[in-house]
Amino acid sequence: MELKYIDMRGQVCPATLISALREINSHKDAIKAETLKLVFITSNRDSTVTIPKSAENMGYATKVSEEDASYRIEIFAAGL
Amino acid sequence: MNRVYKPMRSIIHKLFGESEIERLTAENRSLREANFRQIEYIRKKTNQMLLLFGTLPIRPEEPAVESLIDSDPIGVMTESFIQILEHEKHLNERVRAAHDETQAILASVGVGIMVLDSNMKIQIYNQRLLEMFSVAEEGLTEKTCCQAICQTDSYPANCAFERVMNTRRPVHQVDWVMNKRHFEVSAVPVKNRFGDVTQVVMAYMDITNRVKTELHLREKEQMYLDVFENAGEMVQCVAPDGSFIFVNRLWRENLGYSSDEISGLKIWNIIAPESRSVCMEHFGSLMKGERLSEVETVFFSKECKELPVKGHVTISYSDGKPLATFGMFHVTNT
Numbered sequence: 556m557e558l559k560y561i562d563m564r565g566q567v568c569p570a571t572l573i574s575a576l577r578e579i580n581s582h583k584d585a586i587k588a589e590t591l592k593l594v595f596i597t598s599n600r601d602s603t604v605t606i607p608k609s610a611e612n613m614g615y616a617t618k619v620s621e622e623d624a625s626y627r628i629e630i631f632a633a634g635l
Numbered sequence: 636m637n638r639v640y641k642p643m644r645s646i647i648h649k650l651f652g653e654s655e656i657e658r659l660t661a662e663n664r665s666l667r668e669a670n671f672r673q674i675e676y677i678r679k680k681t682n683q684m685l686l687l688f689g690t691l692p693i694r695p696e697e698p699a700v701e702s703l704i705d706s707d708p709i710g711v712m713t714e715s716f717i718q719i720l721e722h723e724k725h726l727n728e729r730v731r732a733a734h735d736e737t738q739a740i741l742a743s744v745g746v747g748i749m750v751l752d753s754n755m756k757i758q759i760y761n762q763r764l765l766e767m768f769s770v771a772e773e774g775l776t777e778k779t780c781c782q783a784i785c786q787t788d789s790y791p792a793n794c795a796f797e798r799v800m801n802t803r804r805p806v807h808q809v810d811w812v813m814n815k816r817h818f819e820v821s822a823v824p825v826k827n828r829f830g831d832v833t834q835v836v837m838a839y840m841d842i843t844n845r846v847k848t849e850l851h852l853r854e855k856e857q858m859y860l861d862v863f864e865n866a867g868e869m870v871q872c873v874a875p876d877g878s879f880i881f882v883n884r885l886w887r888e889n890l891g892y893s894s895d896e897i898s899g900l901k902i903w904n905i906i907a908p909e910s911r912s913v914c915m916e917h918f919g920s921l922m923k924g925e926r927l928s929e930v931e932t933v934f935f936s937k938e939c940k941e942l943p944v945k946g947h948v949t950i951s952y953s954d955g956k957p958l959a960t961f962g963m964f965h966v967t968n969t
Binding site: 568569572573576577579580583601604605608609612613614 | 685688689690691692693706708711712714715718719721722725
């Protein structure tokens with residue numbers, strides 16, 4: 556499965572959410588086909604709640620982890 | 636700006652006169668105001684949608700006007716909402732299917748089931764429950780369990796629902812009696828994420844026939860015990876480990892033991908020493924499933940008195956395993 560990294564460090568809400576939603580919308584077919592996983596890197600703590608929650612409402616699975624001084628948010632097909 | 640604006644104004648003034656300048660100025664103001672209103676509309680609608688996504692509104696100072704239009708936040712969020720609605724539709728279909736499955740399960744089981752809310756109001760019930768308690772279906776969901784089943788306005792004694800609400804734990808009631816019928820009741824709480832009980836699932840199994848059968852069996856058992864207790868022969872029932880399950884009055888009288896002493900005895904304690912090896916062989920043969928003809932042995936009383944006896948011993952099984960030996964003896968020579 557391909558991983559696409561999106562570095563959003565330095566951005567804050569709501570710009571991070573809108574950017575993340577744009578990426579998810581653009582790649583929805585590939586994500587649902589389980590050929591792509593999006594990985595957002597952010598320094599904004601609020602985004603670790605808003606982005607996963609929105610993605611889950613859209614039917615995707617998510618995983619959040621802390622990596623160095625930033626956060627890693629993975630968006631992938633539910634059921635993986 | 637003024638360096639360009641003043642010569643322009645002068646040229647326009649010469650060409651079209653003062654009135655045209657005033658018209659263009661007014662038109663320019665109007666266009667700026669319209670543009671501002673549109674930007675504010677986009678900002679307002681964007682913020683409304685951001686609120687639904689649970690995030691912060693756009694700050695008044697950012698993004699820049701051009702950026703707000705170019706980034707198309709409404710378009711992005713609209714597309715996301717379409718995905719949310721599609722996902723919700725899919726979830727609703729799954730919930731509907733699960734609901735249908737649940738209804739089918741409720742209808743198929745031989746157990747009366749109902750779901751009560753935290754105020755004891757009936758929310759869901761199955762057909763078996765209506766039959767079990769002879770309850771009319773009309774208006775049932777307007778009633779509490781007390782009103783519909785117990786036909787009172789307050790909790791009955793030992794109410795399973797009340798106990799679940801008080802303890803927030805499942806309750807299992809082995810024998811609950813209502814209108815001379817016996818029920819086994821299971822009451823299970825459904826909790827929200829704060830641990831509060833929001834619903835209670837009640838399941839009723841009618842065990843009236845089982846209770847009656849057990850009572851009948853106990854009566855029969857007592858009758859047989861009375862017969863054996865007063866029999867004219869010594870009766871004993873011995874477990875595979877040699878302990879006594881039952882001995883009758885004559886057995887106790889002849890061997891000098893009280894009822895309380897029987898539980899501490901083993902079969903070899905009441906066999907005379909010289910007869911023990913033969914008796915143990917008999918006991919072992921019975922345990923292997925062999926049949927014995929008449930048995931002759933010597934019992935040994937509590938007072939160490941020998942008591943020659945003759946009788947018959949049989950064995951009973953449960954699930955293919957020896958359950959107990961049953962012996963009836965009479966004294967041959969005192």
